[in-house]
Amino acid sequence: MRCVTGALLLSLPLLFVTPVRAELSQKAIEYLKQIGVDPESARVKAVTDDVVPDRQGKLVSLEELALHKNAFAIHRFIATRNFLRAYQADNNTRIPSADDYESSFLTKEERAIVRPAFRKAGDELYLDSLNQKR
Numbered sequence: 549m550r551c552v553t554g555a556l557l558l559s560l561p562l563l564f565v566t567p568v569r570a571e572l573s574q575k576a577i578e579y580l581k582q583i584g585v586d587p588e589s590a591r592v593k594a595v596t597d598d599v600v601p602d603r604q605g606k607l608v609s610l611e612e613l614a615l616h617k618n619a620f621a622i623h624r625f626i627a628t629r630n631f632l633r634a635y636q637a638d639n640n641t642r643i644p645s646a647d648d649y650e651s652s653f654l655t656k657e658e659r660a661i662v663r664p665a666f667r668k669a670g671d672e673l674y675l676d677s678l679n680q681k682r
Contacts, residue, residue, distance in 0.1 A: 573615070575615060591626055591630050592610070610625055628653040643662075643669050
């Protein structure tokens, strides 16, 4: 009996850590459609469960952005989070344009993961500028 009770107590914290598949609310879905974002697209479904702290530490998700009707941030959230996934799968993935990227939609650890992509892009720009001077 003690073994069972101990095992239950040890596994209890895991119940709170296990991710639960989030579903967008009907209001969020309607707003996404209103701004021309397909809530059934692979790019949206890939980031539906993503939750990251913003600069003030408040948790940000696609759901929250849609409920606050922040179209600009929604597009950036989707692009930034999908870039992270693509870069993790292939480190030759090109960085998104500045209009489509927002580093605050990445955790500190995730920013460290993608940092080499920005260094590489900076090096390419520098080399291009040298070639244009010739």
